[in-house]
Amino acid sequence: MSKAKLITPYGGKKLVNLVVTGSERDDLLARAAQLPSIKITMRNLCDLELLATGGFSPLDRFMGKADYERVLHEMRLSDGTLFPLPITLTADPKELPTVGEEIVLRNANNDLIAVLTLEEVYHWDPETEAALAYGSTDAKHPMVSEMARWGKVCISGPMKVVNLPKYYDFIELRRTPAQVRELLENMGNDNVVAFQTRNPLHRIHEELTKRAAAEVKGSLLIHPTVGMTKPGDVDHYTRVRIYKALVDNYYDKKSTALSLLPLAMRMAGPKEVLLHAIIRRNHGANHFIVGRDHAGPGKDSTGKPFYGPYDAQENMRKYEHELGVKMIPFEELVYLPDEQRYVEGKDVPAGARTLNISGTQVRDDYLAKGKLLPEWFTRPETAEILRQMYPPRHKQGFCIWFTGLSGSGKSATTQVLTSLLLERGREITILDGDVVRTHLSKGLGFSKEDRDTNILRIGFVAGEIVHAGGAVICAAISPYRATREEARKMVGENFVEVYMDTPVEVCEQRDVKGLYAKARQAMQDGHPMGFTGVDDPYEPPIAPEITLKGYGATPEENAHKIVAYLEEQGFLLK
Numbered sequence: 001m002s003k004a005k006l007i008t009p010y011g012g013k014k015l016v017n018l019v020v021t022g023s024e025r026d027d028l029l030a031r032a033a034q035l036p037s038i039k040i041t042m043r044n045l046c047d048l049e050l051l052a053t054g055g056f057s058p059l060d061r062f063m064g065k066a067d068y069e070r071v072l073h074e075m076r077l078s079d080g081t082l083f084p085l086p087i088t089l090t091a092d093p094k095e096l097p098t099v100g101e102e103i104v105l106r107n108a109n110n111d112l113i114a115v116l117t118l119e120e121v122y123h124w125d126p127e128t129e130a131a132l133a134y135g136s137t138d139a140k141h142p143m144v145s146e147m148a149r150w151g152k153v154c155i156s157g158p159m160k161v162v163n164l165p166k167y168y169d170f171i172e173l174r175r176t177p178a179q180v181r182e183l184l185e186n187m188g189n190d191n192v193v194a195f196q197t198r199n200p201l202h203r204i205h206e207e208l209t210k211r212a213a214a215e216v217k218g219s220l221l222i223h224p225t226v227g228m229t230k231p232g233d234v235d236h237y238t239r240v241r242i243y244k245a246l247v248d249n250y251y252d253k254k255s256t257a258l259s260l261l262p263l264a265m266r267m268a269g270p271k272e273v274l275l276h277a278i279i280r281r282n283h284g285a286n287h288f289i290v291g292r293d294h295a296g297p298g299k300d301s302t303g304k305p306f307y308g309p310y311d312a313q314e315n316m317r318k319y320e321h322e323l324g325v326k327m328i329p330f331e332e333l334v335y336l337p338d339e340q341r342y343v344e345g346k347d348v349p350a351g352a353r354t355l356n357i358s359g360t361q362v363r364d365d366y367l368a369k370g371k372l373l374p375e376w377f378t379r380p381e382t383a384e385i386l387r388q389m390y391p392p393r394h395k396q397g398f399c400i401w402f403t404g405l406s407g408s409g410k411s412a413t414t415q416v417l418t419s420l421l422l423e424r425g426r427e428i429t430i431l432d433g434d435v436v437r438t439h440l441s442k443g444l445g446f447s448k449e450d451r452d453t454n455i456l457r458i459g460f461v462a463g464e465i466v467h468a469g470g471a472v473i474c475a476a477i478s479p480y481r482a483t484r485e486e487a488r489k490m491v492g493e494n495f496v497e498v499y500m501d502t503p504v505e506v507c508e509q510r511d512v513k514g515l516y517a518k519a520r521q522a523m524q525d526g527h528p529m530g531f532t533g534v535d536d537p538y539e540p541p542i543a544p545e546i547t548l549k550g551y552g553a554t555p556e557e558n559a560h561k562i563v564a565y566l567e568e569q570g571f572l573l574k
Contacts, residue, residue: 003185004219006192006284007324011081015054015177015282018114018161028162032112036097037104040089043146045107045165046227046264047087048114050279052161053176055263057282062089064156065122072132075271082322084274085133085266088124089116090151096121105159112162119157126150134268135307138300140543142231142267145485149452165262170240175259181284183257184219191218193328194285196276196294198229198265199359200242200386202378204333206250207342208289212328213255216287220256222247223280228264230297231489236260238389245381259283267297269307270315277316277325290316291330301481301542332356335376363493368393368570393570397466399491400562402475403484403541404500405533406515407507409550409558410475413500416559417473424563424572426471431458433476446530452483459487466491471571479532481539494571498562499541502550504533 009015020028040048050056058081063071066078068086075084089105097103097118105114126147130137139145167174175183184192193212197205201222213220224243226236240260247258263279266272272295277288294312299305316327333342334354348354357366357377366373370392373383390396400417402410414430421428433454437444440457444450455478465472478484488495508516519531528535541547546565548558566572 002188004188004190004192006181006185006190007281007286009054009057009177010278010281010324011058014057016051016057016060017054017178018052018060018159019164020160020162024160025162028115028160029112031102032104032115032162035102035104035115036095037106037112038091038095039106039108039110040113042108043228043264044089044105045113046262047089048105048159048161049165049262051087051159052114052164053178054282055177055261055279056087057177059083059087061159062154062156063087064120065154068122068124068154072129075274082274082319083278084271085268086129088154089156090124091153091155092151093121093153096153096155103155107165111166113165114159114161114163116155116159117157118155121153121155123152124154133271134266136300138306139482139485140299140301141297141306142485142489143297145482145489148482149456149486169237170244170260173240173244173258173260174262177283180221180257180259183259184221184284187219187255187257189218189255191216191287192221192285193218193287193289194221194223194280194283195289196280197222197224198233198239200234200239200378200382201246202373202382203335203376204342206246206379207333208291208330210251212287212289212330215328218255218287220251221280221283221285222251222256222258223261223283223285225263225265226260227262230265230267232493234386235389238385241385242382245385246379249381250379265295267295269294269296270311273312273316274319274323277320277323277327281323281325285325287326287328288316289328289330292332303543337376340376364570368396391469394573395469396494396571397469398471398494398496398566398571399462399466400471400473400496400498401462401478401484401487401491402473402498402500403478403544404502404550405504405507405538406477407510408500408502409548409555410500412555413498413548413550413558413562414473414475416555417562420559420563421471421572426572429465429470429472431462431472431474431476433458433478436476448480448536452480455480455483455487456490459490462487463490463492466494477532477538479536479538481541484541496546496562496565496569497541497544498546498548499544500550501540501547506551507533 070076070078071086077083099118102115102117127137130144193216195209280288290313293309297306313329320327331344334356335342337355367390418428441454444454458474462472462474519529519534522529523535530536532538567574
């Protein structure tokens with residue numbers, strides 16, 4: 001079979017390649033030990049890998065100010081090229097050398113990744129970026145809560161990448177854009193349709209990917225994201241096992257490629273779909289499957305979806321010609337059991353019986369109860385892998401996260417709840433705010449930055465406990481919404497926020513330590529303490545799982561309400 005003539009990379013004829021080799025690499029390694037360095041985040045590392053290998057072509061660096069500003073306001077780079085979202089590297093200005101000098105970029109393990117020549121340092125504003133790039137400043141959006149912890153300045157300049165991130169899992173499926181293009185060229189089809197996924201593949205996904213490949217009369221690139229996805233998503237190890245099983249057993253290997261994408265998703269819906277299309281063009285695809293609620297982050301704090309279910313399709317349709325990637329749109333498919341086939345909702349015959357299982361039902365009605373998913377919905381291999389990795393909910397870990405003012409009743413309710421859970425056979429870890437500050441967070445003050453650090457430390461420890469199957473109660477004021485949302489992301493979906501809704505006047509009456517009185521006096525004297533509820537704000541949850549009154553109800557009554565919720569959700573057997 002002759003080689004296919006794939007579409008050229010986006011914005012040019014060549015993929016960007018920032019990886020240095022040979023003597024140039026040796027020279028950089030020798031000099032790096034003498035250069036200042038900063039550690040970059042997991043998101044930065046994912047972005048750097050796609051910059052280095054051409055996934056974000058024609059972008060060849062973290063954005064400078066001109067590109068950043070125009071992307072925010074017009075979705076275009078400074079030269080006019082369509083580019084929907086900012087790709088930036090933030091830092092603490094105190095850690096940076098002088099502009100014109102070099103700085104080493106290291107990962108969390110302190111491994112040398114790249115050397116950047118510092119050309120630009122510019123300030124940015126998280127709220128402005130959130131509003132312009134993601135259409136919301138609601139901390140329920142994963143990017144909005146995350147951006148609150150980023151560095152105060154953005155940095156940019158040419159990079160030389162010494163080491164790409166090293167992986168030990170599914171190595172045979174981790175390919176650069178150039179390697180994917182070579183694989184697709186060897187399949188011999190000029191047309192390639194790509195499928196973006198961050199979820200397990202079920203029969204619906206199998207059906208629509210096969211239909212798409214048939215429609216374009218070409219190859220299929222199954223291209224799952226294995227970098228950062230939506231908090232609470234199925235882990236990539238489980239998902240890739242499922243992808244491998246399905247591709248090995250149910251797809252045409254001569255025209256199907258499975259490759260992993262180290263993308264850090266933004267969950268930006270209609271804008272992110274354009275970024276996904278650019279990435280897939282750089283990997284050789286000229287068609288892209290876009291389904292319902294593509295890259296949607298879920299619901300905001302008021303319970304409304306951040307984006308409409310077909311906003312991404314509408315935006316992709318608007319720009320597909322400029323992108324050079326044609327959309328293959330799909331609506332939600334449903335199953336006709338009497339005909340044993342899937343159809344789009346608009347094509348259901350009048351009076352026909354239909355079956356469908358939502359993502360929530362998969363989680364709550366099947367996995368949480370230890371039931372195998374039906375074969376009409378998913379392949380047996382998928383059902384078995386999910387059953388192995390996701391035990392019934394009453395065997396899963398969970399986190400009860402109390403939030404409320406000092407004196408609102410968090411500790412008193414925690415004491416009762418602990419006894420009730422121990423009575424039910426659940427071992428409990430308690431992370432009390434005061435105790436944590438004595439040990440885990442010793443030395444931190446009460447500035448906003450230190451308070452956030454304290455809460456994130458609690459969130460990290462709670463997440464580790466929950467992921468190991470344990471139950472944990474966290475009782476800390478945790479005054480800021482964005483930081484609580486970051487803690488929620490660390491724990492995952494089994495996070496239960498309990499808001500102790502107690503007026504500050506009641507909390508002051510209970511204040512045996514006199515902290516409120518001391519804070520009010522200090523404020524009058526012109527020396528504010530930064531005390532929550534007096535001279536520092538408390539941001540109450542907008543949609544907590546449980547709201548309790550810390551007055552007019554006893555700790556016993558409140559604790560029993562939490563137990564009832566845990567029974568209702570399946571964390572405790574009735």
